[in-house]
Amino acid sequence: xxxxxxxxxxxxxxxAGNILKVDSFLNHQMDIDLFAEIGKEFFRxxxxxxxxxxxxxxxxxxxxxxxxxxFFHVPVVFAKKHATKNIAGDVYxxxxxxxxxxxxxxxxxxxxxxxxxxxxxxxxxxxxxxNALLGLIDLIEAAGATLAGAGxxxxxxxxxGGALIRAKGVRVESxxxxxxxxxxxxxxxxx
Amino acid sequence: xxxxxxxxxxxxxxxAGNILKVDSFLNHQMDIDLFAEIGKEFFRxxxxxxxxxxxxxxxxxxxxxxxxxxFFHVPVVFAKKHATKNIAGDVYxxxxxxxxxxxxxxxxxxxxxxxxxxxxxxxxxxxxxxNALLGLIDLIEAAGATLAGAGxxxxxxxxxGGALIRAKGVRVESxxxxxxxxxxxxxxxxx
Numbered sequence: 001x002x003x004x005x006x007x008x009x010x011x012x013x014x015x016a017g018n019i020l021k022v023d024s025f026l027n028h029q030m031d032i033d034l035f036a037e038i039g040k041e042f043f044r045x046x047x048x049x050x051x052x053x054x055x056x057x058x059x060x061x062x063x064x065x066x067x068x069x070x071f072f073h074v075p076v077v078f079a080k081k082h083a084t085k086n087i088a089g090d091v092y093x094x095x096x097x098x099x100x101x102x103x104x105x106x107x108x109x110x111x112x113x114x115x116x117x118x119x120x121x122x123x124x125x126x127x128x129x130x131n132a133l134l135g136l137i138d139l140i141e142a143a144g145a146t147l148a149g150a151g152x153x154x155x156x157x158x159x160x161g162g163a164l165i166r167a168k169g170v171r172v173e174s175x176x177x178x179x180x181x182x183x184x185x186x187x188x189x190x191x
Numbered sequence: 192x193x194x195x196x197x198x199x200x201x202x203x204x205x206x207a208g209n210i211l212k213v214d215s216f217l218n219h220q221m222d223i224d225l226f227a228e229i230g231k232e233f234f235r236x237x238x239x240x241x242x243x244x245x246x247x248x249x250x251x252x253x254x255x256x257x258x259x260x261x262f263f264h265v266p267v268v269f270a271k272k273h274a275t276k277n278i279a280g281d282v283y284x285x286x287x288x289x290x291x292x293x294x295x296x297x298x299x300x301x302x303x304x305x306x307x308x309x310x311x312x313x314x315x316x317x318x319x320x321x322n323a324l325l326g327l328i329d330l331i332e333a334a335g336a337t338l339a340g341a342g343x344x345x346x347x348x349x350x351x352g353g354a355l356i357r358a359k360g361v362r363v364e365s366x367x368x369x370x371x372x373x374x375x376x377x378x379x380x381x382x
Contacts, residue, residue: 023301023304024303024304025266028268028269028271028300028301028304029266029267029268029301029303029304030257030260030266030267030268030269031266032257032260032261032264032265032266032267033264035257036261058249058250059249059250059253059269059271062249062250062253062254062257063253063254063256063257063267063269065254066221066223066226066253066254066257066258067257067258067261069221069223070223070227070258073223073224074223075216075220075221075222075223076220076221076223076254077219077220077221078219078221078250078254080219080250082273109219110214110219110220112215112220113214113215113219113220
């Protein structure tokens with residue numbers, strides 16, 4: 001998606017430790033007009049797949065998932081990362097190791113909101129080692145739902161998550177795939 | 192907002208400990224068509240206030256804030272609750288005590304994304320004791336930005352947050368104010 005790649009080249013910042021900072025438009029401050037273009041593109045890719053629900057994970061996937069859902073006219077469910085009194089009762093859970101935060105955490109979705117009748121599109125802002133996406137796929141499998149595929153805004157193509165998950169037969173569509181990046185040379189995208 | 196009150200009456204569940212569960216449409220599974228009506232109503236209320244930015248807090252405020260921002264054509268910034276490698280450098284911070292989670296946590300916004308030029312509309316799903324909203328107002332004051340007001344989806348009118356914050360001269364618009372609630376009698380709204 002050219003608009004997105006141009007924006008990453010213009011406003012993204014590469015930091016030590018393979019960090020691509022896109023917090024001025026994607027995951028801290030959020031450019032909602034850009035999100036509308038992203039949502040439209042996910043709908044172009046998955047609009048004919050009978051999607052009944054969009055699944056994402058808190059926090060930075062939520063905005064993109066909600067704007068995208070407007071094109072599909074389906075509800076969004078976000079997996080929760082942190083214990084709360086507000087999820088009681090039966091939940092599906094999975095363990096996720098976080099590259100960004102350097103920890104392992106449990107993700108949860110209430111069983112009421114994911115079931116065998118659902119065809120699920122997973123939306124997230126980043127795909128790197130793929131742990132969050134694998135966790136979300138776990139939840140979908142546990143619910144007996146069907147995975148339509150994953151829509152990712154930025155994939156770090158130099159990490160192995162994308163290859164690993166595509167090798168399982170999962171359709172993964174990433175709107176920008178970073179082939180390599182460095183503080184000196186900036187971001188190079190896969191063609 | 193009648194549509195919202197009807198929905199809370201139909202699908203909300205009152206649980207022990209003053210918990211109003213609206214997780215089937217508001218803060219776990221999210222009804223995006225309802226969010227569009229909510230966003231339209233916030234725009235009716237604040238559309239003439241020169242809002243330049245919407246501020247919310249992760250996680251459950253993000254979806255509502257993003258859909259609302261489409262009417263204002265302004266960016267959304269969400270305050271982060273959890274330490275991450277992705278916010279480095281200068282941040283505004285405030286301490287928030289959480290009624291829902293029974294803990295105290297720090298919220299943060301990068302200084303790059305909030306400044307004296309901003310007129311800020313705060314959006315959140317719930318207002319109860321008002322701690323999260325007070326924390327967000329702290330961040331806006333620290334940034335030297337102007338607070339246009341707060342748009343709240345559900346206010347627990349029997350808790351003191353709304354009265355406290357309005358007494359400070361802040362405009363607070365809540366789309367549904369719960370006067371009282373109980374497992375036996377359900378939800379009674381303020382007229």
